[in-house]
Amino acid sequence: MLFRQLYEPLSSTYTYLLGCEQTGQAVLIDAVVNAIERDLRVLKDLGLKLAYTLETHIHADHITAARHLKERTGSRIAAPAMDRLPCTDHGILDGVPFEMASVRIEPIHTPGHTDGHFAYRAGDRVFTGDALLIDGCGRTDFQNGDAVALYRSVRERLFGLPDDTLVYPAHDYQQRRVSSIGQERARNPRLGGERTEQEFVKLMADLNLPYPKFIDYALPGNRECGLCPEGLPENLKAHCERMEQSPQG
Numbered sequence: 312m313l314f315r316q317l318y319e320p321l322s323s324t325y326t327y328l329l330g331c332e333q334t335g336q337a338v339l340i341d342a343v344v345n346a347i348e349r350d351l352r353v354l355k356d357l358g359l360k361l362a363y364t365l366e367t368h369i370h371a372d373h374i375t376a377a378r379h380l381k382e383r384t385g386s387r388i389a390a391p392a393m394d395r396l397p398c399t400d401h402g403i404l405d406g407v408p409f410e411m412a413s414v415r416i417e418p419i420h421t422p423g424h425t426d427g428h429f430a431y432r433a434g435d436r437v438f439t440g441d442a443l444l445i446d447g448c449g450r451t452d453f454q455n456g457d458a459v460a461l462y463r464s465v466r467e468r469l470f471g472l473p474d475d476t477l478v479y480p481a482h483d484y485q486q487r488r489v490s491s492i493g494q495e496r497a498r499n500p501r502l503g504g505e506r507t508e509q510e511f512v513k514l515m516a517d518l519n520l521p522y523p524k525f526i527d528y529a530l531p532g533n534r535e536c537g538l539c540p541e542g543l544p545e546n547l548k549a550h551c552e553r554m555e556q557s558p559q560g
């Protein structure tokens with residue numbers, strides 16, 4: 312499988328490219344609208360055609376590139392079925408493999424950050440979205456977030472994967488790139504080790520995080536699979552403007 316981890320600095324989002332060497336088809340997990348030109352360039356450099364974009368959840372901090380990439384490349388939009396977005400071409404269901412040529416992805420429903428959140432396992436990698444981050448986890452105070460649900464999703468489902476499964480999160484604010492299930496199960500300061508459900512719920516309730524600055528624009532935009540809203544305030548415009556260059560890995 313061809314594989315790239317791409318970083319979008321404005322929202323600190325990792326986008327993952329998975330490609331099939333035999334057919335030249337690719338899927339992008341959590342593509343970001345302002346990084347479209349970078350994604351298209353990477354696909355071209357690798358000689359791949361984008362078959363699908365795939366979302367872990369409805370994002371609050373950036374707008375997905377799904378709709379624009381569909382317009383530019385003819386790719387299809389895959390997203391969790393339970394979010395019931397009319398713009399979705401393929402609804403992801405728990406435990407039903409998502410297959411694109413030789414790339415096989417196992418969807419794992421991991422509610423808690425949002426109720427419709429999915430992680431995706433592909434071989435010895437797992438794309439954990441905002442459920443499990445490196446030494447952290449996504450917030451649980453918006454979008455039907457639920458700390459109890461997140462605790463159970465991570466501890467019962469993700470930590471049930473083999474120790475050496477590589478953890479690729481949707482974000483990292485310090486540009487750490489990869490971890491493993493064994494490492495997070497033992498050392499994740501929020502969810503690892505002996506942390507109890509009760510302790511985790513209190514810890515999340517006590518975070519007192521600020522109101523997300525882009526959420527009021529991102530949610531309606533992402534419910535349309537990536538429409539940039541009109542009238543974006545000056546300080547948020549960069550979320551919908553194309554990056555010319557972007558660091559990539």
Ligand SMILES: [Fe+2]
Binds near residue numbers: 368369424441
């Ligand atoms: Fe999120």
